[in-house]
Amino acid sequence: MQKIIVCLKRVVDYNVRIRVKPDGSGVVTEGLKMSINPFDEIALEEALRLREKGQAQEVVAVSIGPEDAQQQLRTALAMGADRAILVQTSAELEPLAAARILHQIVIREQPGLVLLGKQAIDDDCNQTGQMLAALWDRPQATFASKLELNGTVATVTREVDAGLEVIEVDLPAVVTSDLRLNEPRYVKLPDIMKAKKKTIDVVAIDSLGVDVAPVLRVTRYDTPPVRSKGGMVKTVDELVTALRDRGLLA
Amino acid sequence: MSRILIIGEHDGRQLNQSTARCVACAAAINSASIEIVVLGASSNDVASAAAALAGVTGVLTVRTAADSPALAAVLAPQIAALAAGYDYVLAPSTTFGKDLLPRVAALLGVPQLSDVMSVLGPRTFQRPIYAGNALVTIEVPTGIKVVATVRGASFKPVGTGAGAPIRPVELSAPLPTHTRFVELRSGKTDRPDLQTARLVVSGGRGVGSAENFALLYKLAERIGAAVGASRAAVDAGFVPNDMQVGQTGKIIAPELYMAFGISGAIQHLTGIKDAGTIVAVNKDGEAPIFEIADIGLVGDLFEIVPEIEKRLR
Numbered sequence: 001m002q003k004i005i006v007c008l009k010r011v012v013d014y015n016v017r018i019r020v021k022p023d024g025s026g027v028v029t030e031g032l033k034m035s036i037n038p039f040d041e042i043a044l045e046e047a048l049r050l051r052e053k054g055q056a057q058e059v060v061a062v063s064i065g066p067e068d069a070q071q072q073l074r075t076a077l078a079m080g081a082d083r084a085i086l087v088q089t090s091a092e093l094e095p096l097a098a099a100r101i102l103h104q105i106v107i108r109e110q111p112g113l114v115l116l117g118k119q120a121i122d123d124d125c126n127q128t129g130q131m132l133a134a135l136w137d138r139p140q141a142t143f144a145s146k147l148e149l150n151g152t153v154a155t156v157t158r159e160v161d162a163g164l165e166v167i168e169v170d171l172p173a174v175v176t177s178d179l180r181l182n183e184p185r186y187v188k189l190p191d192i193m194k195a196k197k198k199t200i201d202v203v204a205i206d207s208l209g210v211d212v213a214p215v216l217r218v219t220r221y222d223t224p225p226v227r228s229k230g231g232m233v234k235t236v237d238e239l240v241t242a243l244r245d246r247g248l249l250a
Numbered sequence: 251m252s253r254i255l256i257i258g259e260h261d262g263r264q265l266n267q268s269t270a271r272c273v274a275c276a277a278a279i280n281s282a283s284i285e286i287v288v289l290g291a292s293s294n295d296v297a298s299a300a301a302a303l304a305g306v307t308g309v310l311t312v313r314t315a316a317d318s319p320a321l322a323a324v325l326a327p328q329i330a331a332l333a334a335g336y337d338y339v340l341a342p343s344t345t346f347g348k349d350l351l352p353r354v355a356a357l358l359g360v361p362q363l364s365d366v367m368s369v370l371g372p373r374t375f376q377r378p379i380y381a382g383n384a385l386v387t388i389e390v391p392t393g394i395k396v397v398a399t400v401r402g403a404s405f406k407p408v409g410t411g412a413g414a415p416i417r418p419v420e421l422s423a424p425l426p427t428h429t430r431f432v433e434l435r436s437g438k439t440d441r442p443d444l445q446t447a448r449l450v451v452s453g454g455r456g457v458g459s460a461e462n463f464a465l466l467y468k469l470a471e472r473i474g475a476a477v478g479a480s481r482a483a484v485d486a487g488f489v490p491n492d493m494q495v496g497q498t499g500k501i502i503a504p505e506l507y508m509a510f511g512i513s514g515a516i517q518h519l520t521g522i523k524d525a526g527t528i529v530a531v532n533k534d535g536e537a538p539i540f541e542i543a544d545i546g547l548v549g550d551l552f553e554i555v556p557e558i559e560k561r562l563r
Contacts, residue, residue, distance in 0.1 A: 017516075018383050020384045027379075094361045095361070095362070096359075096360070096362070118498075123379050124365070124379055124380070125362075125364045126348050127355070127364060129352075131352045131362075133323070134353040134357050135356055137426075138428070139428045139429040140349070142345075142349045143345060155432065159492075160345040160346070160349075160434075161344050161445065162436050162492060163434060163436035163490060163491070164490075164491065164492075165433070165435075167321065167429060168429075169428060169430075170428040170429075215361045215390075215391065215394060216361050216388050217390075219387045221384055221385070221387075222376075222384070223384065223385075224523075226542075227523055227542040229541050230528075230543055231546070232545075232548070233547050234547075236557040236558055236561060239529065240562065243506065243529070246527060248449070248505060249506075250473075250562075
């Protein structure tokens with residue numbers, strides 16, 4: 001195929017433990033390390049592997065976010081994406097708004113495949129890929145742990161509650177990645193230098209003519225109740241007795 | 251008064267328990283009716299089981315050959331057509347519901363709420379973000395259809411009620427043929443289902459190998475428990491993906507969760523924090539799992555697991 005689009009979200013890094021603001025107005029994100037959403041990074045890796053196997057000509061990384069999201073797109077370019085598009089906005093978008101924007105990019109770029117993570121690790125919504133597929137009126141293969149392209153068809157193994165489900169979808173299609181699809185490569189220094197010559201096309205969100213106004217009202221943020229630490233036992237006897245006392249074991 | 255539609259999850263023969271948990275969530279919303287739609291079930295047992303759930307006022311059955319096995323792209327246009335008569339569309343936050351409902355919401359042109367964990371008002375809900383490190387309260391404005399997946403571990407399944415009428419419906423939505431089911435590879439066992447089991451025995455990287463998991467299977471068999479695993483154990487190939495417990499695996503709420511050789515990454519803890527009692531056995535006394543365990547035992551699981559099993563014979 002000619003082109004694969006990979007959608008990347010800039011999120012608080014996986015290793016950072018976030019905190020809720022004391023007044024419940026949000027989550028503290030200022031000054032935290034930001035990264036490509038790990039699931040999206042896996043999606044990008046998969047796209048790069050398909051191109052390296054000769055199954056695609058071009059990999060285009062797309063992000064929606066503030067100017068600083070260019071950092072994550074630079075990382076994507078250093079990993080091997082050919083070019084990048086940033087739809088610039090400082091607003092927090094609902095997944096449906098993100099899907100509407102991505103749909104416009106898809107109409108413009110006409111990819112044979114769209115790859116993105118199954119969820120972003122900030123809002124944990126797990127919606128954007130499915131919504132994009134619906135708006136585009138194309139197949140979706142979510143939670144992918146294996147992806148094979150054969151001409152105009154993709155065979156996707158999906159991690160579902162009951163095990164592994166295999167489906168076949170006509171291309172173009174939207175595929176969302178699960179953790180075991182692959183292990184993303186590390187970026188090497190020369191690649192970072194090379195990436196500086198690649199282009200990031202910045203698109204003003206208003207130029208796309210889509211409704212991105214939030215619909216849901218977020219009223220407050222809370223810190224979840226913590227489970228308190230229990231007691232320690234020294235022996236198996238004590239453990240079994242404690243569980244019997246609680247009526248959990250016969 | 252408002253009307254609620256729940257998408258019943260099933261495997262063709264049996265209703266999934268996640269549906270009864272959705273009904274519990276629906277019951278917390280002040281509505282005039284709670285209906286369940288069952289699409290593509292080959293057995294009448296599914297609709298009967300749905301009709302028997304307490305609080306359910308009606309069950310709709312849709313019999314289209316294309317609906318079995320369930321594919322989101324095929325089900326979504328039908329549910330979107332059906333949703334016109336409802337104020338709420340709920341589905342379980344299982345891989346079935348997570349795959350399907352965003353597609354429905356997009357067809358309806360409305361946002362979706364994921365993983366509703368509590369109902370604070372008829373249009374106000376709480377859900378987890380950042381792997382459960384924060385909770386957010388969201389209000390759906392009046393006039394917007396509420397489309398939401400329900401986090402099963404947060405709701406106890408409803409019991410049996412008086413029985414609701416079952417009625418077949420015909421839907422005229424055009425169905426796509428671009429998505430085709432090939433196969434389901436399932437590691438079916440005789441052990442209880444992980445998502446609904448009262449007792450769960452679980453292993454992590456510390457178990458060391460697929461062969462060593464036999465120790466946990468033996469203990470599980472002794473006490474009638476399901477067996478789960480951490481992401482590390484699944485990534486290492488010790489066990490199949492359907493055993494993964496945690497943020498990106500299954501979120502469960504058994505009465506007893508026994509973690510062996512699991513260090514307790516935050517993503518794992520997210521999957522078990524609604525468990526009744528958490529037991530942790532780990533040779534590293536500093537493992538984070540001990541911070542949330544109700545009962546901890548520092549030691550070698552290869553000695554401790556067989557000893558527990560022996561004590562329970």
